[in-house]
Amino acid sequence: MTRIAVIGCGYVGAVSAACFAELGHHVDCIDTDEVRVALLRQGRSPIHEPGLDALLRKGIDAGRLTFGSDYPGRFQARIVFIAVNTPEAQEGAADIRWVRDAVATVAVRLRPGSIIVNKSTVPIGTGELVAGMAERAGAEAFAVVSNPEFLREGSAIADFMKPDRIVLGGDDPAAIARVAALYAPLDAVVQCTDIRTAEMIKYASNAFLATKISFINEIASICETLGADVEQVARGMGMDQRIGGQFLRAGLGWGGSCFPKDVKALAHMAAIHGAHPQLLRSVVEINSDQRLRVLQKLRHALGTLEGRHIAVLGAAFKANTDDIRNSPAIELATLLALEGAHVRIYDPVVAPPRIAAAAPLVEVAGSLEACLVGADAAAIATDWSEFRTMDLAAAAHAMRGSLVVDTRNCLDPDAARAAGLDYRCIGRPVEERPKSTAPGVLPPLTAATGGQ
Numbered sequence: 108m109t110r111i112a113v114i115g116c117g118y119v120g121a122v123s124a125a126c127f128a129e130l131g132h133h134v135d136c137i138d139t140d141e142v143r144v145a146l147l148r149q150g151r152s153p154i155h156e157p158g159l160d161a162l163l164r165k166g167i168d169a170g171r172l173t174f175g176s177d178y179p180g181r182f183q184a185r186i187v188f189i190a191v192n193t194p195e196a197q198e199g200a201a202d203i204r205w206v207r208d209a210v211a212t213v214a215v216r217l218r219p220g221s222i223i224v225n226k227s228t229v230p231i232g233t234g235e236l237v238a239g240m241a242e243r244a245g246a247e248a249f250a251v252v253s254n255p256e257f258l259r260e261g262s263a264i265a266d267f268m269k270p271d272r273i274v275l276g277g278d279d280p281a282a283i284a285r286v287a288a289l290y291a292p293l294d295a296v297v298q299c300t301d302i303r304t305a306e307m308i309k310y311a312s313n314a315f316l317a318t319k320i321s322f323i324n325e326i327a328s329i330c331e332t333l334g335a336d337v338e339q340v341a342r343g344m345g346m347d348q349r350i351g352g353q354f355l356r357a358g359l360g361w362g363g364s365c366f367p368k369d370v371k372a373l374a375h376m377a378a379i380h381g382a383h384p385q386l387l388r389s390v391v392e393i394n395s396d397q398r399l400r401v402l403q404k405l406r407h408a409l410g411t412l413e414g415r416h417i418a419v420l421g422a423a424f425k426a427n428t429d430d431i432r433n434s435p436a437i438e439l440a441t442l443l444a445l446e447g448a449h450v451r452i453y454d455p456v457v458a459p460p461r462i463a464a465a466a467p468l469v470e471v472a473g474s475l476e477a478c479l480v481g482a483d484a485a486a487i488a489t490d491w492s493e494f495r496t497m498d499l500a501a502a503a504h505a506m507r508g509s510l511v512v513d514t515r516n517c518l519d520p521d522a523a524r525a526a527g528l529d530y531r532c533i534g535r536p537v538e539e540r541p542k543s544t545a546p547g548v549l550p551p552l553t554a555a556t557g558g559q
């Protein structure tokens with residue numbers, strides 16, 4: 108058992124801390140957000156992450172997991188993880204002021220022989236900056252190790268416990284070995300490298316995954332033009348082991364707290380050092396265009412968005428998380444509202460006040476039915492299972508119109524059409540139906556127009 112400290116108890120810090128405690132380590136966690144700490148102390152996760160509450164309680168009950176908002180005079184732990192936020196700043200640069208603050212506070216509290224382990228996603232060169240800060244703060248015989256995190260929200264515990272690889276970067280082999288030992292029970296592949304390369308692996312990985320999604324979204328647009336089915340195309344491509352099927356789902360595009368900022372930060376780093384990141388810029392552009400393409404689908408099918416009542420199903424940036432940072436669903440709802448639509452949005456997990464704060468032009472519904480009732484159209488924006496498995500006949504009955512734009516391709520087109528819905532999706536051939544002429548007035552459902 109090793110005593111470690113984790114600074115920052117958000118999606119990465121809370122999960123890492125609970126998992127390290129599960130591996131048998133003693134973990135002291137610090138977060139400056141007192142509300143978050145109060146919840147965590149009770150074994151309650153401040154974020155929606157399947158399995159996290161149980162793991163927190165287990166660690167706390169075993170006496171291996173503590174939470175506080177005050178830094179100790181001196182850390183008992185000799186390995187201190189930094190897991191604070193690194194959001195997007197101007198021009199796409201990564202804003203590392205929270206890393207700087209955390210390191211400044213940590214550095215003066217370290218025992219000799221300590222290791223600062225950076226788990227936050229940080230610009231290449233930050234490891235050296237951290238080392239310089241710690242040295243100037245008087246830290247003795249310390250090391251800095253980069254240990255980027257690859258977990259996905261929604262499956263974070265499984266991802267932490269069964270990682271594809273653990274990346275450790277640094278120039279002190281003994282320090283790297285001490286950090287690697289923390290993960291020994293996982294029996295995972297550990298890639299040891301220099302600190303800049305470790306930092307770069309994280310950005311390159313996220314940029315590649317975002318590229319895969321933008322790629323398949325571009326293919327989806329071409330499929331729509333040429334009459335091919337992107338779902339089958341992705342399946343056929345994904346079976347090729349050189350390509351792989353993951354992150355090859357056409358949809359509303361990527362979002363969340365990582366891909367948008369990380370792709371932009373990598374492009375920014377490249378640009379300010381004289382490189383020309385044209386692929387990364389296209390990846391970002393295709394992603395923004397994808398929202399506009401969905402907007403256009405709705406506008407085209409309804410004739411106009413002005414005055415239309417539109418139900419947006421989902422606010423989280425993807426299913427199984429309550430993270431709405433850079434959520435495509437919120438962006439779509441806001442774009443619709445800006446074009447004059449009356450937008451109602453519902454999410455099974457995200458608390459309504461958080462949605463209202465992020466999308467002030469939009470009405471928030473408390474249930475799926477309340478969201479759909481009287482709507483001229485619905486857009487499925489997050490592939491929650493509640494939407495995938497919804498009673499389509501009941502949905503058709505609740506709505507005033509029949510248009511459903513499934514931006515996540517998560518419904519069965521035949522079942523949706525059989526329920527009387529005018530079903531549209533992404534990158535799959537659909538029958539066109541006549542446009543209505545006035546807001547709120549859709550032609551009655553018939554076999555011909557009902558999307559059979």
Ligand SMILES: NC(=O)c1ccc[n+]([C@@H]2O[C@H](COP(=O)([O-])OP(=O)(O)OC[C@H]3O[C@@H](n4cnc5c(N)ncnc54)[C@H](O)[C@@H]3O)[C@@H](O)[C@H]2O)c1
Pocket residue numbers: 114115116117118119120137138139140143190191192193205208209212226227228229256257258259260364365
């Ligand atoms: N969210 C993900 O899925 C994910 C996955 C891999 C990597 N990352 C990276 O991990 C880092 C953290 O991401 P997150 O989503 O967990 O962020 P988050 O915003 O959910 O959590 C960050 C936490 O750090 C706390 N904090 C900030 N400054 C502090 C300080 N000086 N002392 C103590 N606590 C402080 C905040 O109060 C907050 O609770 C980011 O760099 C992110 O890019 C995130």
